[in-house]
Amino acid sequence: MKIAFIGLGNMGGGMAANLVKAGHEVRAFDLSEAAVAAAREHGCAILASAAEACDGVDAVVTMLPNGAIVKAVYTNDVIGKAPAGAVLLDCSTIDVATARDVTTLAEAAAYDMVDAPVSGGIAAANAGTLTFMVGGTESAFKRAEPILQAMGKAVIHAGAAGNGQAAKICNNMLLGIHMIGTCEAFAMAQKLGLEPQTFYDISSVSSGQNWSMTSYCPVPGVGPTTPADNEYQGGFATALMLKDLKLAMEAAVSSGASTPLGKHAQELYEAFADENGGLDFSAIIKTL
Numbered sequence: 001m002k003i004a005f006i007g008l009g010n011m012g013g014g015m016a017a018n019l020v021k022a023g024h025e026v027r028a029f030d031l032s033e034a035a036v037a038a039a040r041e042h043g044c045a046i047l048a049s050a051a052e053a054c055d056g057v058d059a060v061v062t063m064l065p066n067g068a069i070v071k072a073v074y075t076n077d078v079i080g081k082a083p084a085g086a087v088l089l090d091c092s093t094i095d096v097a098t099a100r101d102v103t104t105l106a107e108a109a110a111y112d113m114v115d116a117p118v119s120g121g122i123a124a125a126n127a128g129t130l131t132f133m134v135g136g137t138e139s140a141f142k143r144a145e146p147i148l149q150a151m152g153k154a155v156i157h158a159g160a161a162g163n164g165q166a167a168k169i170c171n172n173m174l175l176g177i178h179m180i181g182t183c184e185a186f187a188m189a190q191k192l193g194l195e196p197q198t199f200y201d202i203s204s205v206s207s208g209q210n211w212s213m214t215s216y217c218p219v220p221g222v223g224p225t226t227p228a229d230n231e232y233q234g235g236f237a238t239a240l241m242l243k244d245l246k247l248a249m250e251a252a253v254s255s256g257a258s259t260p261l262g263k264h265a266q267e268l269y270e271a272f273a274d275e276n277g278g279l280d281f282s283a284i285i286k287t288l
């Protein structure tokens with residue numbers, strides 16, 4: 001298949017490389033010279049603009065920083081530039097409203113489109129083990145599924161347009177909340193005289209058990225190897241967690257959902273991100 005790939009950054013670079021590995025012809029574009037150079041090494045053809053990358057393709061995949069950029073790229077460079085009938089896949093994490101807006105514009109021009117944000121970080125993007133949560137019509141999903149399978153280990157249809165983004169921000173709001181809760185529990189356990197390992201041994205098989213504890217423990221030397229064991233380098237950056245919590249709070253306001261813990265998690269990550277935006281989000285334990 002001929003696939004345009006726009007946005008070859010930390011995530012998109014590995015994803016485009018996996019499409020090449022799966023035998024697709026990838027026509028790539030990014031504003032960054034370094035990103036373009038790496039994609040060329042991975043076998044992508046590099047085009048001079050996003051619109052040129054879309055020329056003659058069967059599908060377009062985008063992996064961009066935010067909703068404003070996604071909307072601008074689709075409006076200026078994809079819709080009307082990709083051949084009629086191409087399927088469009090936006091894998092960026094953006095707000096639900098913009099995802100639905102862009103899909104409406106694409107469908108009005110007779111394209112199938114899905115929003116397909118990912119769970120999993122840079123390592124999963126490189127390894128082709130991302131989870132995709134996909135919003136869009138049944139027929140758009142069916143067409144997007146094999147392309148996403150070449151970049152991930154799980155592809156799940158979440159319902160209509162925008163539902164992929166809805167699933168992503170609800171999941172990450174919950175992740176932010178239980179990471180802070182897990183950090184609080186470890187910090188208090190220690191103040192009460194419990195060794196972190198002892199608390200882990202008990203809580204990881206008791207009702208407080210959760211993913212932030214057993215798969216991503218914020219305490220160095222406890223549980224599996226995590227960013228905590230590497231001075232909180234790598235992993236999922238605090239700045240990206242804050243981005244997702246902001247998107248979640250926007251969605252809470254627009255949908256009338258009551259999310260007091262999500263709001264508090266956003267405030268705590270906002271304060272922490274000021275000086276620590278590049279650290280893994282589990283580093284918030286340093287504040288407790």
Ligand code: NAD
Pocket residue numbers: 006007008009010011012029030031032035050063064065066069073091092093094118119120121122235236237240243
């Ligand atoms: P990144 O900043 O590394 O990559 C974004 C790329 O888009 C950059 O290379 C940039 O040059 C390019 N770009 C920006 N505007 C462009 C334009 N108009 N035309 C072409 N290229 C343009 O970001 P990332 O970490 O790869 O994240 C991409 C998306 O994936 C974001 O929406 C992010 O929230 C989401 N995400 C990231 C992670 C992660 O761990 N990094 C995990 C899950 C989801």
